[in-house]
Amino acid sequence: MSDREFIVAIPMPFTGESIVDGILVGWLVEPGDVVEKGQHVAEIETEKSVWEFESPCDGEIVSLKAEAGDVVDVHAPLFEIRTSDENVRHLVAERAGDGDDGAAVAPTDASVEPAGSGRVSVSPRVKRLLREAGVEESRWGEIAA
Numbered sequence: 046m047s048d049r050e051f052i053v054a055i056p057m058p059f060t061g062e063s064i065v066d067g068i069l070v071g072w073l074v075e076p077g078d079v080v081e082k083g084q085h086v087a088e089i090e091t092e093k094s095v096w097e098f099e100s101p102c103d104g105e106i107v108s109l110k111a112e113a114g115d116v117v118d119v120h121a122p123l124f125e126i127r128t129s130d131e132n133v134r135h136l137v138a139e140r141a142g143d144g145d146d147g148a149a150v151a152p153t154d155a156s157v158e159p160a161g162s163g164r165v166s167v168s169p170r171v172k173r174l175l176r177e178a179g180v181e182e183s184r185w186g187e188i189a190a
Contacts, residue, residue: 050129052107053136054122057089058098066118067091069111074124078106082130087123092172104128 057067070088074080085097086106107125111117175185 048129050104050127051134051137052125052127053102053133054110054125055101055133055136056120057117057123059119064091064119066116069113069115069117069123070095071113072109073097074106074109076106076108080104080106080126089117098123100126102126102128102130102133104130 068090070090072087074084074086080086080100080103082100082102084100086100087098088095089098090096104126105128107127109124110122117123175182180188
């Protein structure tokens with residue numbers, strides 16, 4: 046690790062070819078918390094399971110980019126962390142005109158959709174039940190919760 050701190054945006058991880066997004070189940074941290082590499086920071090649901098997301102580095106949580114229930118695209122930022130871990134420096138992007146200020150810039154091709162935004166979040170178990178009942182995926186959003 047270096048002595049110089051910088052802020053990086055930690056993205057939703059790529060977990061497999063068929064996974065394009067995940068649902069943030071909940072946070073286990075909040076801004077201002079100091080975390081260690083490998084510490085569980087969030088629970089995420091993908092098509093295959095619910096799992097605990099681990100911090101890829103030591104540092105201080107700066108901000109959370111999604112809320113419980115949000116659908117988060119793979120590679121969209123989940124949270125920002127202040128760190129001096131050179132292994133994650135590649136997640137720092139320069140802001141135009143600001144030079145290397147260590148500020149993270151979110152990728153433009155990935156997004157976070159708030160819960161209730163019209164995009165249907167369906168658990169793997171419910172997906173299986175809907176498919177078994179013959180309900181077309183395009184109609185899942187019409188079913189009242």
